[in-house]
Amino acid sequence: MASTKVSLTVNGNEVEAEVDSRTLLIHLLREHLNITGPHIGCDTSHCGACTVDLNGKSVKACTVLAVQAQDGDVLTVEGMAAADGTLHPLQQAFMDNHGLQCGFCTPGMLTRAHRLLQENPNPTEEEIRWGISGNLCRCTGYQNIVKAISQAAAQMNMKEAAE
Amino acid sequence: MNKQPSRKEREAALEGIGTSRKRVEDPRFTQGKGNYVDDIKLPDMVHGDFVRSPYAHARIKKINTEAALAVPGVLAVLTADDLKPFNLHYMPTLAGDVQAVLADEKVLYQMQEVAFVVATDRYSAADGVELVEVEYEELQPVIDPFTAMDKDAPVLREDIKDAKEVGGHGPRKHPNHIWTWEAGDQKATDKAFKDADVAVEEMISYQRCHASPMETACCVASFDKINGALTVWGTFQAPHVVRTVAALISPLPEHKIRIIAPDIGGGFGNKVGVYPGYIMAIAATVVLGIPVKWVEDRIENLSATAFARDYHMKGELAATKDGKITGLRCYTLADHGAFDACVSASKFPAGLFMICTNSYDIPNAFVSVDGVYTNKTPGGVAYRCSLRVTEAIYMVERMVDILAQKLGMDPAELRMKNMITPDQFPYTTTFGLQYDSGDYPAAFKKAMKAVGYDKLRKEQAKMLEDFKAGKSRKLMGIGISTFTEIVGAGPSRVCDLVGLVGTFDSCEVRVHPTGAAIARFGTKSQGQAHETTYAQILSTEMGIPAADIEIEEGDTDTAPYGMGTWGSRSTPVGGAACANAARKVRAKAQKIAAHVMEVSEKDLEWDIDTFRVKGAPDKAMTMKEVALAAYSNVPEGLEMGLEAVEYYDPPNFTFPYGAYICVVEIDTDTGETAIRSFYALDDCGTRINPMIIEGQVHGGLTEAFAISMGQIIDYDETGNVIGASFLDYFIPTAVETPVWTTDHTVTPCPHHPIGAKGVGESPNVGGVPCFSNAINDAFAALGGVHTQMPHTAPRVWEHAKELGLVA
Numbered sequence: 001m002a003s004t005k006v007s008l009t010v011n012g013n014e015v016e017a018e019v020d021s022r023t024l025l026i027h028l029l030r031e032h033l034n035i036t037g038p039h040i041g042c043d044t045s046h047c048g049a050c051t052v053d054l055n056g057k058s059v060k061a062c063t064v065l066a067v068q069a070q071d072g073d074v075l076t077v078e079g080m081a082a083a084d085g086t087l088h089p090l091q092q093a094f095m096d097n098h099g100l101q102c103g104f105c106t107p108g109m110l111t112r113a114h115r116l117l118q119e120n121p122n123p124t125e126e127e128i129r130w131g132i133s134g135n136l137c138r139c140t141g142y143q144n145i146v147k148a149i150s151q152a153a154a155q156m157n158m159k160e161a162a163e
Numbered sequence: 164m165n166k167q168p169s170r171k172e173r174e175a176a177l178e179g180i181g182t183s184r185k186r187v188e189d190p191r192f193t194q195g196k197g198n199y200v201d202d203i204k205l206p207d208m209v210h211g212d213f214v215r216s217p218y219a220h221a222r223i224k225k226i227n228t229e230a231a232l233a234v235p236g237v238l239a240v241l242t243a244d245d246l247k248p249f250n251l252h253y254m255p256t257l258a259g260d261v262q263a264v265l266a267d268e269k270v271l272y273q274m275q276e277v278a279f280v281v282a283t284d285r286y287s288a289a290d291g292v293e294l295v296e297v298e299y300e301e302l303q304p305v306i307d308p309f310t311a312m313d314k315d316a317p318v319l320r321e322d323i324k325d326a327k328e329v330g331g332h333g334p335r336k337h338p339n340h341i342w343t344w345e346a347g348d349q350k351a352t353d354k355a356f357k358d359a360d361v362a363v364e365e366m367i368s369y370q371r372c373h374a375s376p377m378e379t380a381c382c383v384a385s386f387d388k389i390n391g392a393l394t395v396w397g398t399f400q401a402p403h404v405v406r407t408v409a410a411l412i413s414p415l416p417e418h419k420i421r422i423i424a425p426d427i428g429g430g431f432g433n434k435v436g437v438y439p440g441y442i443m444a445i446a447a448t449v450v451l452g453i454p455v456k457w458v459e460d461r462i463e464n465l466s467a468t469a470f471a472r473d474y475h476m477k478g479e480l481a482a483t484k485d486g487k488i489t490g491l492r493c494y495t496l497a498d499h500g501a502f503d504a505c506v507s508a509s510k511f512p513a514g515l516f517m518i519c520t521n522s523y524d525i526p527n528a529f530v531s532v533d534g535v536y537t538n539k540t541p542g543g544v545a546y547r548c549s550l551r552v553t554e555a556i557y558m559v560e561r562m563v564d565i566l567a568q569k570l571g572m573d574p575a576e577l578r579m580k581n582m583i584t585p586d587q588f589p590y591t592t593t594f595g596l597q598y599d600s601g602d603y604p605a606a607f608k609k610a611m612k613a614v615g616y617d618k619l620r621k622e623q624a625k626m627l628e629d630f631k632a633g634k635s636r637k638l639m640g641i642g643i644s645t646f647t648e649i650v651g652a653g654p655s656r657v658c659d660l661v662g663l664v665g666t667f668d669s670c671e672v673r674v675h676p677t678g679a680a681i682a683r684f685g686t687k688s689q690g691q692a693h694e695t696t697y698a699q700i701l702s703t704e705m706g707i708p709a710a711d712i713e714i715e716e717g718d719t720d721t722a723p724y725g726m727g728t729w730g731s732r733s734t735p736v737g738g739a740a741c742a743n744a745a746r747k748v749r750a751k752a753q754k755i756a757a758h759v760m761e762v763s764e765k766d767l768e769w770d771i772d773t774f775r776v777k778g779a780p781d782k783a784m785t786m787k788e789v790a791l792a793a794y795s796n797v798p799e800g801l802e803m804g805l806e807a808v809e810y811y812d813p814p815n816f817t818f819p820y821g822a823y824i825c826v827v828e829i830d831t832d833t834g835e836t837a838i839r840s841f842y843a844l845d846d847c848g849t850r851i852n853p854m855i856i857e858g859q860v861h862g863g864l865t866e867a868f869a870i871s872m873g874q875i876i877d878y879d880e881t882g883n884v885i886g887a888s889f890l891d892y893f894i895p896t897a898v899e900t901p902v903w904t905t906d907h908t909v910t911p912c913p914h915h916p917i918g919a920k921g922v923g924e925s926p927n928v929g930g931v932p933c934f935s936n937a938i939n940d941a942f943a944a945l946g947g948v949h950t951q952m953p954h955t956a957p958r959v960w961e962h963a964k965e966l967g968l969v970a
Contacts, residue, residue: 020286027285036202037195039428041377042461046889049377077195087193095189098858102690103192104377104428110193129897136889138377138429139690141861142897 008072010035011079019066025059026050028066029076037077037107041136048135051108052076058115060134077107080114089152089159090114099148101139109135113149121157125150173771178710179703180917183854186695188688197426200381203396205454208383209238211444212288212457214278214295215467216270219538219882220304220319223268223277223297230294231280236287238451240295241279243267246446253322254412254442257435257661258512259330260341260503261322262541264439264446270299271319271501272540273884274467279443281455304538304882305339308475308498311535312337319501319536329503331662332512341503341534344513346594352529355490359481363566365949367558371473371498371539372874372953374546375892376689378428379464384444385454392419393449397441399424399717400434400687401727404660406719408437409445424717430689431866432544435506435729436469465887469506469542470876473498474554478562481527486572488581491520491528493558497543499534505543506729507550508658508666514550515816517594518649521559522603522820523581528593538882547866547927549650549730556646560932561939561949564643568943574936575616578645579604589913596649598818600910601846607645610822610844613906616641619826627944636832638945639839642825642937646929650921651735651817652726660726665812668732669723670740672701672748673806676794678787679711682744685725686737687717691859691923693733696851697741700917704745705752706772706786723808731819731921734851735912740811742916747807752789755805758798760784817912817920821845823933829941831968834960836872836938838901843929845905847922848912860905860926867930869895871938873953893953942966 007016010033017032029035029052038061041049045063052061053075080088090113093099100106109132116123116131123131128149129142137145168176178184191197228240243265246252253261266277278295282288303317310316318324318338328334332342356362382397393415399405402422410417427434444457459468474497481490497513499505507514513532520528545551563581567574582603583590590598611617619641629635652658655665669685682701686693693716698709716722725737749769756774757764760782767774774789776782784792793805826839843860850856873893877885886892911918931952938954939947942962950962963969 022286030201031204031284034204035195036199039199039378040201040458041379041428042889044461044888044890047377047461047894077193081194091193094193095185098186098854100189100192101692101858101862102377102427102429103188103197104199106192106197107195129900133896133898136377136894136896138375138431138866138894139862140858141865141903142900143861143903144858146897 004067006066006070008069008074010074011076021067023066024062025064025066025069026061029061035076035078039104039107041104046136048112049105049108051112051135053111053115058112075111077110080110088114089155090149093148093152097144097148097151099140099145105135105137109137109145117153117156122153170771177702177706177708177772179699180849180851182699182852184695184699184709184852186692188692188694199378199426199428200383200396200398201458203383205383205385208454208456209281209283210285210288210456211279211281211447212285212292213276214280214292214297216266216273216275216277218270218299218301219273220302221270221299222302223266223270224300225298226278227296228278230296231291234287234291234294236283237280237291238283239281239447240291241265241443241447251412251442251446254437255408255661256502256504258503258505258507259509259662262502262504264442269321272538273882274463274540276439279447281447281451306537306878306880306882308496308535308537311339311537319538330512339536341499341536342512343531343533345531346517347529348527349529352490352492352527355527356479356481356492359489360484361569362479362481363562363569364477364479365562365565367476367478367561367949368951369472369474369554369557370952371470371876372546372870373465373470373876373892374431374433374544375465375894376429376431376433379459379461380434380438380440380468381458382441382444383454383456384448386448386452388452391415392421393445394421394423395441395445396423396425398427398434400430400689400729402687402717402719403685403724404727405437407664408661422719424687427687427689431547432471432506432729433469435544436504438468462888465876465892466884467540469504469544470500470540471542471544471546472554476554476558478558480562480566482566482570486570486577486580488523488525489527491525491559493519493530495532497532497534498537498539499543500537500539500541502541503534504541506545508652508660509662510657511550514545514552515649516551516555517596518552518647519555519559520592520594521556522583522645522647524583524587526593539878545730547863548924549648549652552648553928553931556928557932557935560644560646561935564936564939565948568948574643575611578643579607597815598647599815599913601818601820602908602910603645603820606820606844606846606908607822609908610824610842614824614842616824636830638829638831638941640827640829640937640941642933642935642940644823644929644933644936647818647820648925648928649816649818650731650924651813652730652732653816654814655812664726666726667810667812668725668736668740669808669810670737670744671723671808672744674748674790674793676791678707678790680707681713681715682741683715683722684737685723686728686733688728691733692855696855699851700738700741701745704742705748731924734919734921735817735915736811736813738919739813739916740809743811744807744809747809748805751805752786752793754801755792755797756784756789759792759796814914817915819845819847819920819922819925821925821929823929825933825937827937827941829959831963834956834958834963836954836959840904841901842904842906843926844907845922845925846908846910847925848910848915848920849918850909851919856922857905859923861903863924863926864903864930865895865900867927868901868934869893871931871934871952871954873955875953
């Protein structure tokens with residue numbers, strides 16, 4: 001199997017790895033770079049547990065080849081908090097609203113919600129539900145996830161207005 | 164001068180029972196720092212992957228591993244022949260049967276494990292799997308359980324074809340028969356039916372479905388050859404049981420086996436049993452001497468890891484003409500697949516099916532279940548319910564609606580008429596179960612009032628009128644479910660696992676000199692937040708803030724022996740062990756406080772977090788102060804230290820209950836159902852953390868919605884499993900999932916130290932019949948009696964068509 005060198009930015013750090021050309025982005029992150037926040041839940045791009053941000057778009061890292069991320073900019077849940085450790089408003093809102101239980105879908109859910117709020121800073125409940133419909137959760141029934149995203153959006157908007 | 168904290172402030176600082184304490188698990192999960200099995204990486208670790216059968220029933224003629232072994236990175240290919248010398252080709256199941264670890268001469272279901280390829284990475288392992296050549300001779304499969312005991316049915320289990328019984332449950336009637344289980348008074352029940360004014364009968368099928376947690380089953384096994392010690396990290400809901408089973412089937416002694424369940428990405432019953440992947444990872448690490456990881460993918464999970472339900476129940480109710488139920492009969496055919504790997508207590512092959520008289524005062528009942536083998540995946544796990552409880556409750560709740568329809572009565576009125584009343588508690592059912600507490604009519608009345616039941620019925624009648632008049636194509640359905648669960652398995656005198664260990668549970672508490680503490684448990688959280696809630700019980704009982712108490716579970720080297728988390732047993736059993744262990748600590752602390760303050764133990768009273776001298780309340784010692792004294796100044800004859808262990812064997816099960824009401828609107832032309840509202844009232848006794856309870860109810864209802872409206876693991880006539888990926892298998896997204904309204908009443912459990920009953924499974928048990936009743940109710944006035952789950956749009960449309968409602 002031909003191996004390829006990929007270089008990309010992950011959570012603000014420039015990284016390099018030698019991978020098989022068939023290696024999936026999720027395996028590059030988890031196996032080569034030890035970034036284990038994004039999970040694998042289905043292998044068929046239905047569950048969204050592997051969701052990360054690639055060049056400003058939500059992607060399911062189980063259906064992107066690592067080589068497709070060449071020179072790319074990847075954000076995972078590990079990169080969401082501020083450099084000083086302050087949690088992202090979404091991370092805080094998920095904790096405050098009981099938006100997670102087993103935690104397995106949470107990293108994907110958070111990175112997806114992060115991108116959703118970039119695309120639509122003021123979503124309605126219905127828009128949130130559609131916006132996270134590529135991310136499955138078996139524990140929460142989504143109600144508190146929707147509440148958390150809604151609250152985070154309000155907080156982020158308030159902060160922006162104040163600045 | 165510092166102001167003394169008020170009583171209220173002191174209580175609040177504890178974050179004890181009754182507070183919606185924020186979860187301590189969340190900081191790691193929201194920052195990608197959870198520690199799930201697939202996150203574990205050990206030096207030299209290799210990967211295992213299965214070659215699986217394409218056929219449901221076939222003889223294995225030959226396995227050629229040459230090409231696979233030539234793949235770079237492939238280290239070994241193991242088959243049943245490699246396991247036979249160690250007698251590891253079969254493993255015991257929780258139901259007292261055996262299950263093939265790797266297919267021995269014959270495959271018995273599609274996707275059955277045939278060979279195990281070990282390679283340096285998962286890609287090479289997958290390459291190796293592709294190149295293992297297996298020659299099969301196809302055999303006729305048994306797919307329909309109703310044909311399994313036909314005279315000319317092929318014999319599936321040649322390994323046990325002469326066995327007189329399986330799992331010690333009495334004689335078998337046919338080589339594909341597993342056991343017959345019966346309960347109740349058949350004669351009295353038959354008489355009740357003979358004397359009845361009205362009787363109804365219906366075949367109620369609860370389809371084969373799958374718990375499908377977000378994290379699939381996986382493990383890492385690591386054998387240390389020098390010390391002869393094995394460590395297995397795995398997705399285990401019951402780690403100690405896994406250790407004991409491993410000790411029984413391997414030459415390793417139990418103290419050289421360490422089972423660790425790290426963070427688990429959801430279980431829902433799917434991770435109680437032992438799967439071939441675990442055994443193969445262990446076998447491979449023992450052979451190779453390096454750590455072996457096995458992670459199944461989703462298709463493997465849905466098609467080869469234990470299913471749930473597959474109960475086909477012929478329900479019958481007898482009643483007087485004014486609606487008093489006088490008898491219940493139910494004959495069930497249970498499809499167990501190729502091996503009986505059902506999760507059950509060893510004396511109860513059909514679990515706790517006796518709960519089928521539910522919340523009703525039914526004087527006579529008789530149930531009988533036949534388990535059969537078919538060419539399907541083994542399993543029979545309790546998918547978010549206690550053992551076979553959801554099946555029993557689904558059957559009876561559907562039958563009550565069918566009886567109401569026959570009697571021309573409102574289903575709410577019929578329920579109210581037959582409910583056990585508060586003055587009847589403790590109530591012994593006709594099967595001998597003792598319900599400890601409850602006020603069913605109060606809960607149901609509260610629910611009906613909250614939804615405006617009478618008004619809803621009027622609206623439904625109006626919609627029906629419009630439908631009949633051709634003004635609308637929509638029908639409205641109102642579903643009710645008033646259920647009683649049986650959870651918290653259970654008293655060891657009646658309940659055990661693998662015929663060996665009773666279903667007690669345990670807690671070990673140790674208070675450190677500075678007043679912080681650690682507690683360890685035999686249970687194992689899979690998302691229920693034990694780290695948060697156990698600390699709340701301990702804080703209320705010991706007067707130590709929950710934030711100062713570390714909770715640990717899942718490591719068999721450190722945790723006290725326990726049966727794990729399933730059947731809503733953590734709060735009823737583990738929670739009781741927790742409270743009692745804390746009370747032992749407090750009792751010892753009281754002796755130490757009395758000694759230090761030079762008073763008699765009897766002169767002290769407990770005040771939130773402090774021992775006070777009666778009559779001299781300023782003379783006091785906080786628990787924190789006592790903790791230090793426990794390591795420096797104890798009375799003569801008392802040991803140093805402040806710790807306690809409790810192994811709690813519950814005196815009875817617990818019986819949470821609820822009243823649910825659902826409103827749906829069905830478009831008859833498309834069969835599509837819109838869930839208009841869902842109201843769920845639960846009574847789980849004392850509420851430890853209301854926020855977490857509500858979260859559990861949301862999740863359980865969503866799983867009930869999934870099961871009743873879409874989930875099915877189906878097979879075609881040749882035994883191909885259909886729909887075993889997330890492309891087809893219904894996992895609701897945020898878009899389809901209804902908005903839930905939750906409510907509660909509180910009736911503490913009298914035999915539990917803090918009065919708690921457990922809640923995680925109630926919403927699934929109560930939710931499934933509620934949805935199904937709503938769908939059926941929509942068609943009841945138009946001649947519909949029962950349509951089988953799952954209520955997908957095509958099936959609902961078919962039902963409407965059968966009733967002549969669509970062209």
